[in-house]
Amino acid sequence: MELTPIMQRYILHWGEMGARWGTSRSVAQIHALLYLAPQPLHAEEIAETLEIARSNVSVSLKELQNWELVQVTHVLGDRRDHFTALKDNWSLLMVLVEGRKKREIDPTLVLLRELSAEAARDTRTPAEIKARITALLSFMETLTNWFEQVKRIPKPTLVALMKLGSKVTRFIG
Amino acid sequence: MELTPIMQRYILHWGEMGARWGTSRSVAQIHALLYLAPQPLHAEEIAETLEIARSNVSVSLKELQNWELVQVTHVLGDRRDHFTALKDNWSLLMVLVEGRKKREIDPTLVLLRELSAEAARDTRTPAEIKARITALLSFMETLTNWFEQVKRIPKPTLVALMKLGSKVTRFIG
DNA sequence: CGATTATTTCAGAAGTTTCTGAAATATTAG
DNA sequence: CTAATATTTCAGAAACTTCTGAAATAATCG
Numbered sequence: 001m002e003l004t005p006i007m008q009r010y011i012l013h014w015g016e017m018g019a020r021w022g023t024s025r026s027v028a029q030i031h032a033l034l035y036l037a038p039q040p041l042h043a044e045e046i047a048e049t050l051e052i053a054r055s056n057v058s059v060s061l062k063e064l065q066n067w068e069l070v071q072v073t074h075v076l077g078d079r080r081d082h083f084t085a086l087k088d089n090w091s092l093l094m095v096l097v098e099g100r101k102k103r104e105i106d107p108t109l110v111l112l113r114e115l116s117a118e119a120a121r122d123t124r125t126p127a128e129i130k131a132r133i134t135a136l137l138s139f140m141e142t143l144t145n146w147f148e149q150v151k152r153i154p155k156p157t158l159v160a161l162m163k164l165g166s167k168v169t170r171f172i173g
Numbered sequence: 174m175e176l177t178p179i180m181q182r183y184i185l186h187w188g189e190m191g192a193r194w195g196t197s198r199s200v201a202q203i204h205a206l207l208y209l210a211p212q213p214l215h216a217e218e219i220a221e222t223l224e225i226a227r228s229n230v231s232v233s234l235k236e237l238q239n240w241e242l243v244q245v246t247h248v249l250g251d252r253r254d255h256f257t258a259l260k261d262n263w264s265l266l267m268v269l270v271e272g273r274k275k276r277e278i279d280p281t282l283v284l285l286r287e288l289s290a291e292a293a294r295d296t297r298t299p300a301e302i303k304a305r306i307t308a309l310l311s312f313m314e315t316l317t318n319w320f321e322q323v324k325r326i327p328k329p330t331l332v333a334l335m336k337l338g339s340k341v342t343r344f345i346g
Numbered sequence: 347c348g349a350t351t352a353t354t355t356c357a358g359a360a361g362t363t364t365c366t367g368a369a370a371t372a373t374t375a376g
Numbered sequence: 377c378t379a380a381t382a383t384t385t386c387a388g389a390a391a392c393t394t395c396t397g398a399a400a401t402a403a404t405c406g
Contacts, residue, residue: 004295004297004298005295005297006288006291006292006295006298006302006303006306007298007302009284009288010284010288010306011364013280013281013284014281014314015265017277017280017281020195020277021277022193022195024393024394024395025394025395026394026395029354030286035305036302036305036306037353038299038301038302042332042352043352043353043354052395052396053395053396053397054297054353054396054397055353055355055395055396055398056394056395056396058353058354058355058392059354059355059395062354070193079351079352079403079404079405080351080352080353081352086306089308089309089312090312093312093316103193104190104193104194107186107190108186108187108190110224111183115179115182115183118179119179122177122178122179124177124178125177125179125180126211128211129177129179129180129209129386130179132208132209132260133179133183133209135262136262137264139263139266142264142335142336144224145334146335146338149338149339150338150339153339153342157342157345159341160345161341161345162315162316162319163315164345165318165319165322165323166322166325166326168324168334168341168344169326169330169334171341171344172330172333172334172337197363197364197365198364198365199364199365215382216382216383217382225365225366226365226367227366227367227383228365228366228367228368228384228385228386229364229365229366229386231383231385232365232384232385235384252373252374252375252381252382253381253382253383254382254383283381289376
């Protein structure tokens with residue numbers, strides 16, 4: 001696929017950001033390319049366009065499929081796999097946030113629950129420190145419960161709520 | 174400082190998560206230790222407790238101060254710097270989210286604004302691709318504007334709103 | 347069934363980040 | 377001012393991640 005300067009800059013930037021978002025540059029670049037591409041692309045074409053090894057494309061596409069950011073499609077008369085990215089920005093955001101929650105929040109919740117339970121039996125840890133751990137647990141649980149509820153709100157309602165901004169507070173006692 | 178098994182597990186876990194959150198293990202471990210510690214600690218004590226090099230503690234503390242997660246204090250009769258972590262969970266969350274926004278969102282907004290402007294003059298990039306870039310820009314702008322407003326809502330109101338969960342939608346349409 | 351094409355696996359090369367320890371610098375106490 | 381203590385800097389070692397390219401495996405065509 002031919003890249004115009006605008007597309008190139010977008011892809012390179014997304015690649016750099018990928019590193020900060022916790023994926024490799026290749027993964028992020030491939031995602032950027034598929035996000036822009038109007039048609040599905042096959043692995044070979046991705047490798048050529050981005051000038052990265054074919055094997056790297058293979059592994060990176062697997063990772064993007066795990067994240068549910070990229071889907072396999074097939075094109076009539078071509079036995080190669082073709083790939084498309086999720087194009088809806090709202091879904092994209094949800095997938096990214098969900099993924100981060102799973103990787104960064106959920107394991108901590110598991111640990112904090114264990115530690116809180118253990119703290120009840122433990123006599124050596126100072127009460128103040130135990131309290132800090134249980135308070136963090138309950139804070140994180142409140143946040144994740146809120147997120148679970150918000151996730152289920154239909155997109156148009158969510159958009160309306162967002163446009164309201166800080167005006168939502170009008171409805172609070 | 175003497176670490177009980179509960180404290181150890183908390184610190185080790187926070188260290189692992191730190192990697193996923195975009196800091197080094199040492200930085201995250203030091204933060205965890207200071208977060209739990211009832212009194213301010215000096216650098217030497219941190220190095221001993223966590224068994225890491227004194228120089229590493231120095232650099233990591235600087236990073237934590239940049240993030241505004243850790244503050245310097247002084248203790249009467251002791252000329253060493255002592256350090257405390259922000260203990261309020263709500264502020265902690267805000268600092269973390271703010272930091273990520275600055276590192277991960279803001280640079281992308283800058284780029285997307287540039288590319289959108291450039292797209293207007295560019296004839297080579299397909300219209301569909303240009304549209305995707307401007308749509309992403311406006312999506313991200315809506316989100317960040319929302320966040321700027323929410324940030325200014327006082328904490329108790331925010332807590333009340335969160336407890337409301339998906340019930341906020343009652344006030345829509 | 348071979349031949350051809352497509353995809354995946356994986357060892358090690360290349361690149362990057364993190365950490366240490368020694369030396370340099372800064373600060374304070376006497 | 378000097379000695380003692382505290383802190384920072386930084387070169388290179390260690391650890392880790394990412395990427396490549398060759399070989400293995402899988403899928404489909406005629």
